[in-house]
Amino acid sequence: RKEVEQDPGPFNVPEGATVAFNCTYSNSASQSFFWYRQDCRKEPKLLMSVYSSGNEDGRFTAQLNRASQYISLLIRDSKLSDSATYLCAVNKRAGKSTFGDGTTLTVKP
Amino acid sequence: GAGVSQSPRYKVAKRGQDVALRCDPISGHVSLFWYQQALGQGPEFLTYFQNEAQLDKSGLPSDRFFAERPEGSVSTLKIQRTQQEDSAVYLCASSLAPSYLSGNTIYFGEGSWLTVV
Numbered sequence A: 001r002k003e004v005e006q007d008p009g010p011f012n013v014p015e016g017a018t019v020a021f022n023c024t025y026s027n028s029a030s031q032s033f034f035w036y037r038q039d040c041r042k043e044p045k046l047l048m049s050v051y052s053s054g055n056e057d058g059r060f061t062a063q064l065n066r067a068s069q070y071i072s073l074l075i076r077d078s079k080l081s082d083s084a085t086y087l088c089a090v091n092k093r094a095g096k097s098t099f100g101d102g103t104t105l106t107v108k109p
Numbered sequence B: 001g002a003g004v005s006q007s008p009r010y011k012v013a014k015r016g017q018d019v020a021l022r023c024d025p026i027s028g029h030v031s032l033f034w035y036q037q038a039l040g041q042g043p044e045f046l047t048y049f050q051n052e053a054q055l056d057k058s059g060l061p062s063d064r065f066f067a068e069r070p071e072g073s074v075s076t077l078k079i080q081r082t083q084q085e086d087s088a089v090y091l092c093a094s095s096l097a098p099s100y101l102s103g104n105t106i107y108f109g110e111g112s113w114l115t116v117v
Helices: none
Strands: A004-006 A011-014 A021-024 A034-040 A044-050 A055-057 A058-064 A070-075 A084-091 A095-099 A105-106 B004-009 B008-015 B019-024 B031-037 B044-050 B053-056 B065-068 B075-079 B086-094 B114-117
Touching: A004 A044, A004 A084, A004 B114, A011 A021, A021 A084, A021 A105, A034 A058, A034 A070, A044 A055, A044 A070, A070 A084, A095 B044, B004 B086, B008 B019, B019 B086, B019 B114, B044 B065, B044 B075, B075 B086
Parallel strands: A011 A105, B008 B114
Antiparallel strands: A004 A021, A021 A070, A034 A044, A034 A084, A055 A058, A058 A070, A084 A095, A084 A105, B004 B019, B019 B075, B031 B044, B031 B086, B044 B053, B065 B075, B086 B114
16 A cells, blocks of 8 residues: 555546635654655645645645545646646655555646 | 746656756745656645755656756756656755754746757
């Protein structure tokens, strides 16, 4: 079993839809949590960090549930430009990230 | 540019050939990471440098893989006697602060795409 697991994809949604991704992690000592976005044949780019209190950045909301060891990403009012692979990442100690395999999102007109 | 720069962007190697992949981190960044990303998978950690010191090499898959950062800036990942299973994207990332500081944003380069034939 992988240390970080994500929803199997792909997710195909119409524009304007709300879509949610979940990610579970197995190591309870994990300290920091992140969502990255990766476009096709490009490098991962940090989308947002995830805090225990939950955090929001425009249409994106990230939440952390330490008791159940999962993190989530909610995208509201999805745009065509949101089409990408979304990777969750977990750090047991700061700096060394363990990534999930990603979930691919395609937003269709 | 001001980002992490990697070269070559694309490399085709014959099985058994040695390859060297270069990473120029963002100027002044203390931490440097190498990751390997196979098709359809997430990045897998290979090794970490804090300045010139290689503090963690637990992810290097075999002794054919070697990384260095002799002056604390540019880093090279070397793969000896390449095998087909080494085909992947090799991503370099850097961050300003040492890895023990949480909330440390890391910035990835575009990667070196290695195909072993």
